[in-house]
Amino acid sequence: MTHLCRLVMLATMRQKASKPRKIVRAPRIRVPNHERALFQVDTQKFVGVVQRLSLTGGSAILSKGLIPHGTVARMGLKTVFGQVTAQIQFLQAGAEGIPLAQAFRFLGMDEVSSRRFALAAEQMQSAGFSEVTEMGNSLGDVASHTLSKLWKSVQRLSVVINCKRG
Secondary structure (H helix, E strand, O other), rough: OOOOHHHHHHHHHHHHHHHHOOOOOOOOOOOOOOOOOEEOOOOOOEEEEEEEEEOOOOEEEEEEOOOOOEEEEEEEEOOOOOEEEEEEEEEEEEHOOOOEEEEEEEEEOOOOHHHHHHHHHHHHHHHEEEOOOOOOOHHHHHHHHHHHHHHHHHHHHHHHHHHHHH
16 A cells, blocks of 8 residues: 555544534434335345335344344335335344344445435425424435435545555
C-alpha cells in the first residue's frame, strides 16, 4: 500500500471519528396484510412475513426459522409499484419483541427497486402505518440522510479498493 493511500485512508477514518454522533432513526412502518417476501440464502429460498420496514431495513418472521446473525441474503418483495429486490443482512432475533421475528438491514438495492421501495414506503406512511412520532423526521429527510451515509461509505470503500490495487 502506498504512502498516499495510507494518508487518504487515515484522513477518511479521522473524518468519520471526529463527527458528532447524531442518530437519526429511519421511520418504521407497520406492514399491513401479512405481506410476504421471498428470501434467498445461497441457493436456499424461503418465505417470510414482513412485520416492519424502514428505509434502512426491517423485520420478518421467516418460515425457515431464525438465521444466524450476519448472514447475507437476497430479498424479493412485491409492492404496488412493482417488484423490489435487495441484498440484506440478517441481524438479531426477537425484533419488535416477537421471539421469532428477525431484523435485517438493507445492504444494497438497484435504482429501480430503490425508487419503487421509497414510493411504497411513502404510500404506507401516508396511509397511517408509520410509527413516526418525531417532528422533522420525515421520510424525505431520512432518505436523504441515508443516501448521504451510503455515498460516503461507497467513497471510503473505493479508496480502500483502489489503494489495494495500486
